[in-house]
Amino acid sequence: MKPAPFEYAGPRELDEALDLLAEHGDDARVLAGGQSLVRLMNARQVSPAVVVDINRVPGLDTLGLFGDNGSSTLRLGATVRQRTSELSDEVAAHAPLLAEAGAQVAHAPVRARGTVVGSVAFADPSAELPAALLALDGLVKVRSRAAERTVAADDFFTGPFRTSLAPDEMVVAVDVPVATGRTGSAFVELTRRHGDLPVCGAAAVVGVGDDGRVSHVRVALCGADERPVRVPAVEAAVLGADDPAAFTEAAAVAADGTSPIPSCHGSADFRRHLARVLTARALRTAFARATSPKETTDA
């Protein structure tokens, strides 16, 4: 379990990092928290010729709100640690789903190194944070030497451990639009052990109108398909509902048309089953939190 020989680059500027990616393309890998990359290199499942360590690049550790009061956005730069995000007051206030999902990633020592953006860029179909980002209508900020672009999370994840990132590109930040009004969210998952990657997880964001009915809803799943996915069929069924019983019914279609990747922790069928169970739970909790902010557990 020793990596193949590689070169290590520790750029001090973003442009330097982007130059390296432009030069080496597919032969280079960005190193963020290293909590997935190093393991893969040790197992020689990936053997990059050059490792581009972005941890010393200034400015990538931004965590904060920007934009005017009308539409503010929470931004997390590429070296913001999962632990920092989880404990941040701003994340708790403006994107509690990210904090709740983040707290379920691994164990504190892993989160102290692993980055939010690294988890998004890694695009593990079972990981919590990509699903949370989807449910939050998050955006992925991408840079290359030549250009800068913003990709909606739903367009970013293209398959298992695959994204729409080009070899010369890196993610510099993720943006989460801050919700307004009466909103609740929840992240629920089944893990084999505390801190493991979920077998399946469900993220839900529910906005409730003045009439007490669901006016906005997002449901995203991990472990339920080849990539983290939104579940539009459930969302459509839930819109306008005001009774938690409707959520369970709506969740029955959560796994329709999905292709979960089976593993020793759960067959495709079991993952579909969990998708239904967890979707219902996430929706019920999110709704309860939207309608009564003190509610914290599954109704």
Added chain:
Amino acid sequence: MSTVEEPRTEARRWVGQSVPRKEDPKLLTGRAGFIGDVVLPGMLHGAVLRSPHAHARIVSIDTSEAEALPGVVVVLTGATAAEHVDPMPAFCAEPVEQRAIAVERVRYPGEAVAAVAATDRYVAEDACERIRVEYEVLPALVDPVAAMDPSATRVHETLDSNIVFHRSLDWGEVDADLARAHTVVRSSARWHRMGAHPIETAGAVASWDPFGQSMTVYSNSNFINFLPWAFAGILRVSTNRLRMIPCAVGGSFGSKHLITKVISITGALSKACGRPVQYLEDRADNVAANDNVGCDRIYDAELALAEDGEMLGLVLRIIDDYGAYFQFAHGQHGNAVAQPVGPYRIGSVRYDVSCVLTNKVQQGFFRGAGADPGNFILERLVDKAALEMGIDRVELRRRNFVQPDQFPYKIPTGNIYDSGDYEAVLDRALEIAGLDGWRTEQERLRAEGRYLGIGLATCQERSGYNASEWWFLYGDEAPLPATSTPESCKIDVDAMGGVRATIGCPLWGNSPETVVGQVVAEEFGIDPSAVSVVYADSTSGAISAGPGGSRVTIMLSGATRGAARTVRDKMVRVAASAMEMDPEDVECVDGVFRAKGVPGTSMTMAEVGMRAHLFNDGTSEAESSGLVAVHTYDHPYFTPPTDDRSDLGAFYPMVSHACHIPIVEVDPETGEVTLRAYYVVNDCGTVMNPALVEGQVVGGIVLGIGAALMEEYRYGADDGALETPTLREYLLPSMHEVPEIVLEHLETPSPFTTYGVKGAGEGGRLVAPTAIASAVDDALRPFGVWVDELPMTPERVVGMIADARGDQR
């Protein structure tokens, strides 16, 4: 042969105390000296290329590119390694040859196909990547039942069938008991492959001296002072030119008894290049190819009971998937028949076992060693009988327990149970668990749609094995019908009165130094911290079977006390002669040799030591100079099997007992099982050191939680690929999955052993899986779930509920 401990008269000062662990400081400060710490001048590092296929013919191997890599010193294939080393020693009678590096054919995923020695491990692994192996993939045998079919591909051409061993034995009148029974409960059970995963993997440093034709091997193997000649055999070194040096072992759980493959590969590399080589398995090597996996059994079992619940007879039909080789024969079944009837007075037993070969790594020994699934099936049958007959599960157990006045009790197979008071253990367990409170809580939660379950199991922990269990299920054809399992200790008191103990067993993650310190302290009345303990290498003659089968405290305390008393008695004689007294009138108290009842006259340890070393008085009656004794303690109660095996003899007679009561909550929608509380009452005879025993019991329960809920080796149904190659897939419990464990002891000392101690190393894992299964059953009783397969993964639990409801799946 039997030795019966004299009744306990004098109060003990050190035996029975939580004496601080002597091993802790060096372990906690990283100075214990593991195999990874051994560095010899000019040492190279090994790495192994392993087969990605479960079953394949090796068409060709091209090592030229690897050999050309700078830093690579030697590359061995199976064929070239065979020029230096011989096949593995086999304890089986059947012609199943195994080499550390496969020749021509690989038979399990992860089997070694080549090995490299290079200047560092990185280069060695780079070289492995450059070895080109062409395979012709053969059909993989994954399902043991399919492998039993006469038309199945054979794992070994030397055998007529993949059923490498089959035997059916009846003890007592099984058919008659079945016929007269009021109820016969039947259950199948599936106990999947699990394995030992110590933090430190198996490793060795071998140094071949081509001039002296001698070899020095450092390793974390256990059997260096038991079967060193077997290692000499594989390494093709004469036995008197092999020196094996123990290292501190970073855990074993049974997996490091021999580690012959690792030692063979390391030795072959060293012989091939004439330099010292270190090879330490990495995690991938260890998970795939260490012989660390335990039983893999399919049971079809019956328990016959009379109308009042009296247990009459037991039938166990077993298919056991042994994997691709059969190095240790069917020892795990020899182990199981030490206690197939548990703590119950069951009059007859039929044991029908088929050992089947498939394309998986071979079975080795893992904590529990064969008795683990045995306890599982028996307790499942008892719970099922209680349910079917409408008798309370506690009451049914009570009615059938062996009674305190029946010990020593001979079970149908011939093994002896030394002592116990099972009902007292059960009563106390029910008491500390506060069962009524939990029943109330269960009802309250059920009203909320939550499912709490209360488990119960009352099981045996046989301890202190005799080697006969390895072979007695064979008839006359046993290749090595050994009958000894010795343990040795040498004690020497130097001229200044310093006491040193040299022991044959290695430090295996348990606490031999602490135990030896306590025993020496007890015998001399000195402080345990004053005793120095060192580990013998294989040239010292301290023969020792070491830890295994929960034996080491039993055996080591016997060996140590024997040696300590011999030296102490000699010191009494020396002191008596110096003080011009009769030895009868001299006693050793608090490390002082004094006249009985005349406190004024005495000699210190140092005074006696100096006298014994330097002041021989030259008379013919004088004691020889020096104060050294070696004591080898043999099995305290062994009787040989009869020729027809109608009586297997006493071979595992120190029998501990425990009652476990786990409390679980099950989420029937996700299948998640959470342990809420755990209560244990344990009887391992005299508790040598409560802190150490607690560590063993709790650690064993943690592994039992793994067995109940998560641990399982999985292989692809079609290609036989290992689906659990790392600890991301093969799950071990972490502290988050372990509830607080409330533990109490009851002591029924063994009449056979020194101080009355019995084993405690495996009990936790021997009881917890079946106890937790019964808790899950209890939780899911409203659905009518019957647990007959471990581990109870979330998917299995959801499946069991669906099956019980008759859902379409």
